[in-house]
Amino acid sequence: MSFHDPRKYPLRPGSKGGDTSDAAAESIAAIASPLRFLALRTLSRLGAATALEVVAQSGRERWTIAPRLSELHALGMIEDIGARRQNPSGANARVWQLTATGHKALAAKGVQRA
Numbered sequence: 001m002s003f004h005d006p007r008k009y010p011l012r013p014g015s016k017g018g019d020t021s022d023a024a025a026e027s028i029a030a031i032a033s034p035l036r037f038l039a040l041r042t043l044s045r046l047g048a049a050t051a052l053e054v055v056a057q058s059g060r061e062r063w064t065i066a067p068r069l070s071e072l073h074a075l076g077m078i079e080d081i082g083a084r085r086q087n088p089s090g091a092n093a094r095v096w097q098l099t100a101t102g103h104k105a106l107a108a109k110g111v112q113r114a
Contacts, residue, residue, distance in 0.1 A: 036045060039068040040102055041111055050085050050093035061074070069096060077102035 042058045042065075043049055049057070055065045072078045079099050084092040098106075 004057060035064055036068045037109065040072055040098065040106060043069075043078060043096060044098055044103070044106055044111065045101050048081055048083070048095050048097040052087050052093060052096055053085075054096070062065055072102065075101075077105055 038058055038060065039054055042054050046053060046057060051066045051069050052062070054069065055062045058065050069078065073080070073096070077099055078096045080094045081097050083095040086097055087093045
C-alpha cells in the first residue's frame with residue numbers, strides 16, 4: 001500500500017504553477033474528495049468510459065470532474081484500458097475503468113459493485 005501525502009497531489013488538486021493555476025487548485029481543494037468519489041462512482045456505473053462520458057453522466061461541469069480522473073489514476077483507483085473512443089471534437093480519448101483498488105474504495109463507502 002502506498003502512502004500519499006494529503007497535502008500534495010493526487011490527494012490535493014494539482015497546479016501547473018502561476019498565480020491563476022494555484023488559485024484554481026486551492027479553490028477546488030475543499031470539494032475535491034467528494035468530486036473524486038462522484039467520478040469514481042459514476043465510472044463504476046458506466047463500467048468503462050472516457051472522461052467526457054463520466055462528466056456527462058455525473059451532472060457536473062467538466063472542469064470539476066475531468067481533473068479528478070487524473071487524481072484517481074495517480075491513486076491507482078482507475079486504469080486506462082487501452083481502448084480509445086472519439087469524443088465530440090473528433091479527438092481520440094482514453095477509456096477508463098476501475099481497478100480492484102477503486103472497487104475496494106467504493107465498497108468501503110458502502111457502494112455495491114456495478
